Amino acid sequence: MALLKIKFSFQRRVRLAQGLWLLSWAVMFSGLLVFSMGVFLKTELLRRSEVMHTTDIHVVPNLLIVVGLASMGINLCAGRICQDTMDVARFARWKNHFIPFFTVSLLVTSMLLVAMVLSYALQPNLEESLKIGLKNGIRFYKDTDTPGRCFQKQTIDRLQLEFKCCGNNNFRDWFEVQWINSRYLDFSNPEIRDRVRSNVDGRYLMDAVPFSCCNPGSPRPCIQENIRDNSAHINYDYQSETLNLFSQGCHQALVSYYMGLLNNSGPAVLSVFMAQMSVLLSLRYLQTAMSGVKDQENMEVETIGYLLEKGVKETFEEMKENLKKILSLNGGQVADEAAEATEGDAKASAS
Structure with missing residues (x-):
């Protein structure tokens, strides 16, 4: 019916x-x-x-x-x-x-x-992929003269400016990596030399972030060095200067964008x-x-x-x-071809 x-x-x-x-x-x-x-x-x-x-x-x-x-x-x-x-x-x-x-x-x-x-x-996979990728991107930010990573700095800077974000989770991520290439460090300076030697991995770490983390909405010129040192700047309080840098991490910004x-x-x-x-x-x-x-x-x-x-x-x-009929026909055809091949081999051996 x-x-x-x-x-x-x-x-x-x-x-x-x-x-x-x-x-x-x-x-x-x-x-x-x-x-x-x-x-x-x-x-x-x-x-x-x-x-x-x-x-x-x-x-x-x-x-x-x-x-x-x-x-x-x-x-x-x-x-x-x-x-x-x-x-x-x-x-x-x-x-x-x-x-x-x-x-x-x-x-x-x-x-x-x-x-x-x-x-x-696949949204959880995307979130994890961005988390690891951004972490590596920040770590390789300084490698502007390394093949395959030459444009990593440009990518991260454009990303932070476009999405108004800083770091992977927040701007403190930059404190944990050396993001300045060693070729631009003056090792004749005792302060720089001591800071590198004092680090277990021989990295030059500092309380600073790239320029792309600076928030243009801040009422004062951007403070991107000695961020946690209140005495290094006039009328500055590290805890209350929320507009100085982008507070949102790039991981959250990108996840929100792609999830949308x-x-x-x-x-x-x-x-x-x-x-x-x-x-x-x-x-x-x-x-x-x-x-x-x-x-x-x-x-x-x-x-x-x-x-x-x-x-x-x-x-x-x-x-x-x-x-089932199609499969059985194909199976029978394969069996016939195998039998013909076997028969041909036998005749060739006999001759």
């Missing part, structure tokens, strides 16, 4: 084809939106790849790009099918392509859900998924309704449209049997 049968008169089939044509074009532009979202997210991730430890999150924009392009192609085909509805001969040419078309379309549409789930599931992008993309992708499923369901009704039209002379005949020719259980069992 057919699943969810609906009777279609000629006028109803025409209205379905017209409405589906408009819907397919609207969803095609939604596919373009998904593609654009994927490109934008991919670009934003690549821009700051130097402060990311892993690239697991890139699977989300990659999926969005591929699915967005595939969705546009699917809806272009759906629009063409709707145009061919009024010509039985042209519509009949699609007969052998419907099953592959629906299979590919359902696979692509399901990938939208996968992308949405991954955009939420991923969280906003989720509902948008879900909306496109529902619209795409509407196109596929409507197209299935149009296909089955048109199957009852034999030629141009009986175009106005009433037909039946349905989603499945049989019930869900029967359809599933039939698909399982067909899959």
